Amino acid sequence: MSESRPIGVFDSGIGGLTVVKALRDLLPNENISYLGDTARVPYGPKSPETVQRYAIELAEMLMKQDAKALVVACNTVSSVALPALTEKFPVPVIGVIEPGARAALAASRNRHIGVIGTRATIRSGAYEKALRDADGGVRVSSRACPLLVPLIEEGLLNDEVTDQMILRYLEPLIADDIDTLVLGCTHYPLLTSSITRVLKRQIMVVDSAQNCARAVEEMLDQKSLRAAPLNNGELQVALTDAADNFLNVARDALQLKIGEVQLRPLT
Numbered sequence: 245m246s247e248s249r250p251i252g253v254f255d256s257g258i259g260g261l262t263v264v265k266a267l268r269d270l271l272p273n274e275n276i277s278y279l280g281d282t283a284r285v286p287y288g289p290k291s292p293e294t295v296q297r298y299a300i301e302l303a304e305m306l307m308k309q310d311a312k313a314l315v316v317a318c319n320t321v322s323s324v325a326l327p328a329l330t331e332k333f334p335v336p337v338i339g340v341i342e343p344g345a346r347a348a349l350a351a352s353r354n355r356h357i358g359v360i361g362t363r364a365t366i367r368s369g370a371y372e373k374a375l376r377d378a379d380g381g382v383r384v385s386s387r388a389c390p391l392l393v394p395l396i397e398e399g400l401l402n403d404e405v406t407d408q409m410i411l412r413y414l415e416p417l418i419a420d421d422i423d424t425l426v427l428g429c430t431h432y433p434l435l436t437s438s439i440t441r442v443l444k445r446q447i448m449v450v451d452s453a454q455n456c457a458r459a460v461e462e463m464l465d466q467k468s469l470r471a472a473p474l475n476n477g478e479l480q481v482a483l484t485d486a487a488d489n490f491l492n493v494a495r496d497a498l499q500l501k502i503g504e505v506q507l508r509p510l511t
C-alpha cells in the first residue's frame with residue numbers, strides 16, 4: 245500500500261525550506277505541502293504560549309490538506325510545541341530537535357556539544373534536555389544568536405560582516421572546547437560554509453535539516469506511509485503573507501525548484 249497524501253511541513257517562514265530541500269533529496273517520491281508563516285515571522289523572540297498557538301493554527305491548515313504526517317521544520321516551534329501538536333493531531337509529528345541531538349551525540353568524541361539557535365530555542369533548554377536524556381554525561385554549551393536570522397534573510401550568506409558575527413557568537417563555545425556544533429535553527433544550514441570557514445579547526449557541524457529528513461524516512465517506513473516508488477513527488481509552497489526577497493535567497497542557495505507560491509492568509 246502506498247500513500248500519496250502529502251507530508252505537511254511548516255515553519256515560521258522560509259527557513260524551513262532547508263528541511264524541504266533535505267526531504268526532496270532523500271525522499272523524491274513524496275508529495276510535500278509546505279506552509280511558512282511569513283505573516284508572523286520571526287517566532288524566535290515570542291513567548292512559548294504564542295508559538296504553540298501559532299503552531300496549532302498552521303498544523304490545522306495542513307491537516308485540511310489531508311497531511312499524512314507533520315514535520316515541524318522550525319527549531320523554535322519544535323522546542324516548545326511538540327507535545328501540544330502530538331496530543332492534538334492524529335498523524336505522526338516529527339520535529340528537528342531530537343534528530344539533531346541524536347546526530348550530535350553520534351558525532352561527538354569528547355561528549356562536549358555546542359548548540360546555537362534563536363533566543364526562544366536556547367531559552368527552552370530543549371536541546372540540553374534531549375542530549376542529556378540520551379546521555380547523562382554529555383556537556384552542553386548553548387548560545388542564542390539572534391542576529392544570524394536577519395543576516396541570512398538579507399542574503400549575506402558569504403559576507404565579512406556575517407563571518408564576524410559568527411566568530412563573535414562561537415568564540416565562547418570554541419573556548420569551551422566543544423567538538424560538535426548543532427545548528428539549532430532551520431535558517432542556519434544556509435550558513436554552513438561560513439560557519440565551517442570560521443570554525444577553522446575540527447569541529448563537526450550537525451545540521452538539523454538533514455537529520456530531520458532521515459527521521460522522517462524512518463517514520464514513513466515504520467508506519468508504512470511511503471509514497472509509491474514511481475511517484476514523482478510534488479512540492480507545493482504556501483505562505484501566510486507575501487514572500488519578500490528571502491524566498492529568492494533560499495531558492496537560489498538551496499537550488500530548490502519552487503513553482504507558483506500560494507498565498508494562504510490567516511483567518
Ligand code: DGL
Nearest residue numbers: 256259287288319320430
Ligand atoms: N527557522 C526558525 C527556527 O528554526 C527561526 C526563525 C524565527 O525566529 O522564526 O528556529
